[in-house]
Amino acid sequence: MRGRIFEALQARMADNPSIFFVTGDMGINLVEPIEVRYPERFLNAGIAEQNMIGVAAGLCNAGFRPVVYTIGNFLVHRCFEQIRDDIALHGYPVVLLGTSAGYDNAPLGPTHHIIDDWGAIRNLPGIDVYAPASVEFASSVLDRVLAATRPAYIRIAKGSPTIANSDNLVVDRPGSSNGPLLVSYGALATECLKAQELRSDLSVLILNKINPVDMAVLTQHLARHDRALVVEDHFGQSGLYSSLCQAVMELGIDCRITSVAPPLAFDLVVGASAATYFRRGELDATGIVQRAFAESALRNEVGHGHR
Amino acid sequence: MTSNTASPAAPVHKRELPDPIAVRRTILEMLYRSRASHLGSSMSLVEILIAIYGACDIDAIRAHLPGRDRVFVSKGHGAAATYATMHHFGLLSEDDLATYHQDGSLLAGHVSHAVPGVEHSTGALGHGLPVAVGAAIGMASSGYDDALVFCVLGDGEIQEGSVWEALMLASHRRLRRLIPVVDNNHVSSITETAKVIDMAPLSNRFGGFGFAVHEVDGHDTAAISDAIEIIRHQDKQSVIIANTVKGKGVPFAEGQPVWHYRSLDDKSYATAMAALSGNPL
Numbered sequence: 001m002r003g004r005i006f007e008a009l010q011a012r013m014a015d016n017p018s019i020f021f022v023t024g025d026m027g028i029n030l031v032e033p034i035e036v037r038y039p040e041r042f043l044n045a046g047i048a049e050q051n052m053i054g055v056a057a058g059l060c061n062a063g064f065r066p067v068v069y070t071i072g073n074f075l076v077h078r079c080f081e082q083i084r085d086d087i088a089l090h091g092y093p094v095v096l097l098g099t100s101a102g103y104d105n106a107p108l109g110p111t112h113h114i115i116d117d118w119g120a121i122r123n124l125p126g127i128d129v130y131a132p133a134s135v136e137f138a139s140s141v142l143d144r145v146l147a148a149t150r151p152a153y154i155r156i157a158k159g160s161p162t163i164a165n166s167d168n169l170v171v172d173r174p175g176s177s178n179g180p181l182l183v184s185y186g187a188l189a190t191e192c193l194k195a196q197e198l199r200s201d202l203s204v205l206i207l208n209k210i211n212p213v214d215m216a217v218l219t220q221h222l223a224r225h226d227r228a229l230v231v232e233d234h235f236g237q238s239g240l241y242s243s244l245c246q247a248v249m250e251l252g253i254d255c256r257i258t259s260v261a262p263p264l265a266f267d268l269v270v271g272a273s274a275a276t277y278f279r280r281g282e283l284d285a286t287g288i289v290q291r292a293f294a295e296s297a298l299r300n301e302v303g304h305g306h307r
Numbered sequence: 308m309t310s311n312t313a314s315p316a317a318p319v320h321k322r323e324l325p326d327p328i329a330v331r332r333t334i335l336e337m338l339y340r341s342r343a344s345h346l347g348s349s350m351s352l353v354e355i356l357i358a359i360y361g362a363c364d365i366d367a368i369r370a371h372l373p374g375r376d377r378v379f380v381s382k383g384h385g386a387a388a389t390y391a392t393m394h395h396f397g398l399l400s401e402d403d404l405a406t407y408h409q410d411g412s413l414l415a416g417h418v419s420h421a422v423p424g425v426e427h428s429t430g431a432l433g434h435g436l437p438v439a440v441g442a443a444i445g446m447a448s449s450g451y452d453d454a455l456v457f458c459v460l461g462d463g464e465i466q467e468g469s470v471w472e473a474l475m476l477a478s479h480r481r482l483r484r485l486i487p488v489v490d491n492n493h494v495s496s497i498t499e500t501a502k503v504i505d506m507a508p509l510s511n512r513f514g515g516f517g518f519a520v521h522e523v524d525g526h527d528t529a530a531i532s533d534a535i536e537i538i539r540h541q542d543k544q545s546v547i548i549a550n551t552v553k554g555k556g557v558p559f560a561e562g563q564p565v566w567h568y569r570s571l572d573d574k575s576y577a578t579a580m581a582a583l584s585g586n587p588l
Contacts, residue, residue: 020445040448046479051437051472058441061426062449063373066441082469085431086438090420 001138002099002156006030008142009067013038016146020059024049024070026099031069049074053082053094060092065146071105072098072114072155080120087151088124095145096153101131102187102233103274104158110266113277114155119238121153122211128152129211133171133189134163137208144169155210157187158274163206170217171206179203180292181225181255183244185210188231191278194285195292202292213243215251222248222255229258229292231283233274236261260291324361324528325395327353331556331583333391333404339576341408343416347566349388351492351525351551352459356380356392358531359457359488362539365396368424374451377426377442381435382461382490383417384567390414390422398424433467436460436487440473443485455539456485463495466504471516478517478544486538487518487546490525492553494564509548518546525549558582 010033013019020041021034035042041064045052049070056066068075075098076083087094098117105112118129128150132138138156145152163171173193179201182192189206196202205221207213222228222244230241236259244257262281271277278284282291334349359378367375380389390407393399399422406412413421417430426442429435439458446454460470477485491509493500506512510520519541521534531549538545553567554560557579571579581588 020448043444045476046472048469048472048475050433050469051440051476054434054437054469054473055441055444055476057427058438058443059445061377061438061442062445062451064445064448081431082434082437085428085434089428 001132001135004135004138005142008139018065020064020066022052022056022066022068024052024074026070049078050082053079054086056094057086057092065093067095067097069097071100072117076117076120084124088126091126093149094151099156101155101157103277106271106274106277115234115262118155126150130209131155131186132208133186133206134166135160136167140167161190169209173204175203176200178224181205181228182231183228184231188233188283191285192231195288198285198289210240215247218247219251222253225255227256229260231260231288235264260288322361324357328583330391330395334387335579337387337404337407339571342570343408344568344570345384347553347560348385350555350557351553352385352388352490354526354528355488355490355531355549356388358528360392360396361532362535374454376455379426379435379439379458380418381429381458382464383429386416386418389418393424432464433469436470436473439485440477443482458487460487460489462489462491462500474516482544483542489548490551491548492551494553496567497564513546519543520546522548525551526555556583
């Protein structure tokens with residue numbers, strides 16, 4: 001997906017002279033062509049991310065549209081106050097490109113597990129957050145962001161998943177009945193679709209834009225289901241689970257929401273790949289099905305309603 | 308001040324500059340009326356800001372021209388001094404100043420970009436210089452080679468790591484039109500800066516980062532203006548270290564950390580105004 005976004009970036013830099021690319025010394029074999037083609041609009045800010053975000057704000061002050069790239073944890077966690085004060089407060093339309101979302105850097109350990117990034121961003125006013133689930137959407141996300149005049153964070157997962165007809169903010173894959181609805185984004189959208197292959201009565205709703213969520217769309221979908229499971233590689237309490245709980249409460253929708261997400265803890269036991277963490281946390285297709293139907297069975301046994 | 312705007316360069320260094328005593332009176336009035344703090348920081352800044360705005364094309368700032376000179380006040384708690392100086396340069400009205408720190412005003416106790424003519428909101432320290440560096444890079448990339456980008460920092464503020472990140476990049480990029488100015492008033496938040504982290508001599512710190520250092524009496528407007536003009540005409544990234552006195556002009560506040568926080572009452576206001584008038588009570 002990253003490659004598609006950079007293809008789009010180079011194309012846009014050709015016809016939009018206000019775009020200025022900034023990297024925190026990341027992107028080997030990826031960013032070099034930008035430096036060659038647009039040396040006046042390329043900056044390697046070095047391993048100094050706080051400064052990099054301030055510099056991006058300054059580039060906006062000078063009339064540019066900066067696109068800032070590095071690994072998501074360096075981009076968000078290290079620079080939270082700079083994003084808050086220098087970008088969000090000023091409404092500067094900086095584009096934040098953060099890679100290695102979720103467990104993409106799995107064996108590198110918890111400093112590189114990016115499972116609490118966009119929840120922090122979500123707490124700031126005026127920043128759109130996108131989490132492409134497919135190469136199809138990744139190809140167009142930059143155009144969507146550049147068409148707006150707000151700051152945006154694009155949370156990029158590794159890999160090149162293909163999902164047919166997924167070049168929309170919301171991708172709806174209804175199941176064979178109105179069984180549980182899986183709501184997801186980014187890398188785990190693919191796991192949800194695999195889960196649907198295992199159980200055709202599961203419905204899947206993929207959100208390529210996760211902040212702000214489209215309340216009208218959510219209302220429409222959640223109202224059709226008794227249960228929804230929010231599947232995400234991010235802490236639920238500040239992630240999409242939180243957003244959906246808020247929507248359900250505010251809109252009075254009769255739908256029980258369950259979080260399928262990493263526990264609120266740092267995992268010090270190495271996993272060799274993201275798949276390991278998905279299995280460990282029941283975030284893979286098999287685990288998702290188990291969560292969807294085991295909880296449903298349990299609820300029926302104890303006589304709970306659908307809440 | 309720019310090569311790429313309709314506004315031609317003006318001999319601004321020849322401009323008649325505001326009287327520092329008049330600016331300090333304005334600051335005292337603002338702080339007294341609003342019972343606001345940060346007296347010490349504002350008083351040390353006065354001549355620095357007069358020299359900086361004196362070097363700028365004020366009309367270009369007022370018109371918000373893309374190639375305008377830029378002033379970033381990174382020590383955002385110097386808001387009263389910033390707004391008072393802007394007023395004396397015709398960028399803010401008397402009525403605007405009267406609202407400082409009041410309900411419904413845009414003039415908060417830290418510098419705000421909601422105020423026309425202010426480039427960037429500051430308050431959390433260590434933010435202004437990175438933004439100024441970005442602006443300087445952007446200006447250079449746009450061909451505005453002659454515009455100056457000032458950034459005023461406190462000597463306590465430069466304990467923030469982001470300041471040195473920004474300096475490294477500025478030096479690497481040889482940003483010769485970026486002018487960081489350190490208000491070296493020797494007092495930070497609750498005590499003397501040297502007792503917290505002693506960075507003296509500051510000139511060695513900046514010199515080690517590749518900057519030409521211009522160390523001046525920060526209460527000598529002409530000396531600061533001269534340093535700016537030297538920098539304007541040379542091809543070297545430079546910094547001005549302005550040695551100042553926190554609370555300058557208000558004898559009971561000079562060098563006293565508590566006047567970072569304390570506000571003026573009737574008696575202290577009268578005493579301060581009398582001292583500025585040369586007729587101490």
